[in-house]
Amino acid sequence: MGRQSASTPWQNWARTAHATPRSVAHPRDLGELVATVRGATRAGLRVRAVGGGHSFTPAAVTDGVHLVLDSLDALERVEPRPDGTTHVTVGAGIRLRALNALLAEQGLAMRNLGDIDKQSIAGAVSTGTHGTGSRLGGLATQVVGARVVLADGEVVETSPTQRPELFEVARLGLGSVGVLAALTLEVVPAFRLEAREEPWPLDAVLERLHGPDGLVDGNDHFEFYWFPHTRRALTKRNNRVADDDVRPLNPVRSWIDDELLSNAVFALTNRIATLVPPATAGINAVSSRALSARRYTAPSAEVFVSPRRVRFREMEYAVPREHIVDVLAEVDAWIESSGERLPFPVEVRFAAADDLWLSTAHGRATAYLAVHQYVQLPYTRYFSAVERIVAQVGGRPHWGKLHWLGAEELAGVYPRFGDAQRVRAAADPTGVFTNAYLDHVLGRVPQDEQAPRAA
Numbered sequence: 001m002g003r004q005s006a007s008t009p010w011q012n013w014a015r016t017a018h019a020t021p022r023s024v025a026h027p028r029d030l031g032e033l034v035a036t037v038r039g040a041t042r043a044g045l046r047v048r049a050v051g052g053g054h055s056f057t058p059a060a061v062t063d064g065v066h067l068v069l070d071s072l073d074a075l076e077r078v079e080p081r082p083d084g085t086t087h088v089t090v091g092a093g094i095r096l097r098a099l100n101a102l103l104a105e106q107g108l109a110m111r112n113l114g115d116i117d118k119q120s121i122a123g124a125v126s127t128g129t130h131g132t133g134s135r136l137g138g139l140a141t142q143v144v145g146a147r148v149v150l151a152d153g154e155v156v157e158t159s160p161t162q163r164p165e166l167f168e169v170a171r172l173g174l175g176s177v178g179v180l181a182a183l184t185l186e187v188v189p190a191f192r193l194e195a196r197e198e199p200w201p202l203d204a205v206l207e208r209l210h211g212p213d214g215l216v217d218g219n220d221h222f223e224f225y226w227f228p229h230t231r232r233a234l235t236k237r238n239n240r241v242a243d244d245d246v247r248p249l250n251p252v253r254s255w256i257d258d259e260l261l262s263n264a265v266f267a268l269t270n271r272i273a274t275l276v277p278p279a280t281a282g283i284n285a286v287s288s289r290a291l292s293a294r295r296y297t298a299p300s301a302e303v304f305v306s307p308r309r310v311r312f313r314e315m316e317y318a319v320p321r322e323h324i325v326d327v328l329a330e331v332d333a334w335i336e337s338s339g340e341r342l343p344f345p346v347e348v349r350f351a352a353a354d355d356l357w358l359s360t361a362h363g364r365a366t367a368y369l370a371v372h373q374y375v376q377l378p379y380t381r382y383f384s385a386v387e388r389i390v391a392q393v394g395g396r397p398h399w400g401k402l403h404w405l406g407a408e409e410l411a412g413v414y415p416r417f418g419d420a421q422r423v424r425a426a427a428d429p430t431g432v433f434t435n436a437y438l439d440h441v442l443g444r445v446p447q448d449e450q451a452p453r454a455a
Contacts, residue, residue, distance in 0.1 A: 010050065010066065013118075014313050015375065016402065017058040021048075021066040028071045030147075030155065030181055037179060038153035040065045041432050047151075048435060049179050051120030052095060055127055055400040056314055058437040059174050069093030069120065072181060075102055085186050087144060092122035092180040100301040109190045112136040112221070113304040122180040125171055127400030128360055130368070131304060132223040132349035134216045134321075137361060140172040141354050145184030148177065151432035155181070168357045168416075169423045174399060176438055177427035192245060193221070193303040196237040198293040202226055205233050206325050216321075216350050221304075225345040226328070228335050229281035232288035234345070238303050249296035265290070267310045270374040273343035280341035287345075312344060315383045316370035316398040317390040318360035321350060324367035330389045331369070340382050344372035357416035360396040368398070399441075407443035 011018045022045060027033035040047045045064035053060070060066075072091035079087040086108055090099060096117040103109050112131040119129065121139075130138030145159040148170045156178070158167035169177045205224050208215050215222050221238040269287060273280040319327055328348070335342060347370040351361045360366065371386050373379035383402060387395070396413050397403035411417040425445045428434070434445065 008066075010053075010060075012053040012055060012060070014054075014056045014311065016056050016313060017061055019058075019061040019063070019066070021062050022064055024066045024068060026068045026071060030072070030149075033067070033069070033072065033179065033181055034149055034153045034155060036065065036067065037149050037151065037432075041151050041153070041430075046435065047179065047432055049092075049122065049175055051093070051123035052118040054116060054119045055123065056402045057400060058435065059127065059400065060123075061435050061437065067179060069122065069179075069181075070095075073098065076182060077184075078106055078108075081186075085188055087184050088187050089145070089182055089184045090121065091182055092147075093120050095120055096124060097305075100305075103187055104190060104299065104301070107190050108187045109300050110139070110142060110185070111188045112139075112142075113301060114139070115304060115306045116308055117301070117305045121183055121185075122175075123400075125183065126173065126175050126180065128172055128358070128398060129400065130349070130351055130361075131221065132351065132368075133221040134350045134365065135220075135352050137352055137354040137356075138359060140356055140359065142185050142187070143171040143183055144186045146170045146180055147182040149179045149181050151178065151428050151430065159184070165419070165423050166427060169420050169427070172356050172358050172399075173420060173424070174438055174442070176424045176433055176442055178433060191300050192241050192243055192297050193238045193300050194241045194245070194247075194295065194297045195303045196235075196239075196293075196295045198235050198237075199289060200224070200233050200235045202231045202233045205235060206328070209325065210322075223347065223349040225347050227284040227288040227345045228332070228342040229284050230288050232285070234288070241297055245297050247295075247297045249294065249298070270310060270343050271376070273341060274374060274376050277341040280343050283343060284345075287343075311375040312372045313375065313379045313383075313402060314370055314372045315379075315386065315402045316347075316368055317386070317395040317403075318351075318366045318368050318398070319390050319393050319395050321365040321367045323393040324348065324369065327367075327369060327390060327393060331371075331386055334385050334389065335382075338381070338385065342373065342382065343377075344374055346371055357420050358399070358414060360398060362396075362414060362416070370398075370401075406440050410441060 008024050009020050025036045027036050046062050047065045048060050048062035049067040050060040070093045073094035074091050076089040114129050114131050125140040125143050148156045158170055219237045223236050225234045269283045349368040351366045353365050354361050394413050431445050
């Protein structure tokens with residue numbers, strides 16, 4: 001059954017979730033994973049896999065067995081496809097940083113990524129992690145196959161043509177139907193991006209967001225950070241360039257921007273804002289101008305990913321893209337009328353519509369509004385207010401970030417929510433893979449009913 005350790009207290013990166021499982025298992029291969037799951041089920045224990053701990057929610061919490069899948073990180077298969085893409089099968093425990101390096105060695109890359117690479121690939125896809133790009137979907141849209149270990153130890157290979165309904169909830173479903181052992185990803189030839197990062201007036205950003213040549217559709221990847229209490233934003237435009245377009249960022253400039261200003265100085269300014277709240281607006285005004293414009297090219301993963309060393313709490317909502325300007329205006333108005341002082345910027349990103357059952361971009365072109373708060377400052381009042389604002393336009397919360405919606409409210413914004421509940425009940429009728437958080441957001445699995453087998 002692999003290495004087992006006794007109860008070890010666990011907490012996530014944001015310090016918003018804690019657990020003391022009965023045991024922690026470190027399976028070294030698929031056989032040991034199967035034996036661990038089967039043994040826990042026979043003993044009546046619940047099972048949750050834990051990766052990098054970068055979900056802000058209690059999704060990984062359990063009082064039973066914590067599964068650490070770090071050893072399931074091997075590259076299994078590389079299959080070139082006629083359309084120019086490649087299918088790559090990897091162990092579900094591999095961290096995104098290692099995956100990006102592994103793909104680069106093969107001359108390959110993920111077509112889109114978020115800005116943090118500490119998560120396991122299983123945790124990232126299961127919680128709906130995404131990057132930005134109006135023609136691109138989240139990480140789960142790049143999953144074309146999943147190997148799942150069910151509660152009785154059965155190993156199931158799933159895909160759009162093999163057990164397709166189980167596949168839907170396996171690739172994006174908070175680990176509610178089983179443990180992901182391996183994932184097959186559709187990746188692309190490695191590519192370079194030109195990064196253009198510039199401070200802009202917020203009003204200019206909002207005026208130029210939409211339209212065929214606007215900031216969103218006119219770039220491969222566009223996002224911006226707005227500094228509350230100001231009308232200033234930092235814009236990021238990333239676009240593909242030729243492989244021989246090599247214009248690296250000066251190492252000293254990179255260290256100043258990414259480590260000194262974005263992390264060390266930013267940590268200091270947040271501590272000052274915590275101690276002297278009235279100084280926050282002035283701090284944000286300075287911060288919004290401290291990062292000067294820069295332009296460089298680099299391999300895609302190096303552009304997508306940024307170091308994040310200042311600890312924070314986060315809530316992110318997906319809203320129909322056409323409503324983002326109005327939503328941001330309401331958030332701004334609430335902040336100024338509330339007296340809250342917020343040293344962390346608000347992040348806005350974009351994604352294409354997709355058809356994944358539990359994707360935040362299901363059926364609609366999407367804008368993401370992410371609000372953050374420094375770890376030493378209260379966040380409940382601020383986040384709750386934003387949640388009320390986005391509710392007016394059918395906002396959907398990121399599955400890995402803080403929110404207060406339950407299954408009843410979520411069923412109202414996801415057309416296929418009932419299907420996901422049905423498949424979950426069929427795959428795990430006794431609740432081996434559940435916890436209080438999953439019961440809250442997905443609903444409790446009826447223990448007195450045996451649902452039909454998931455297709």
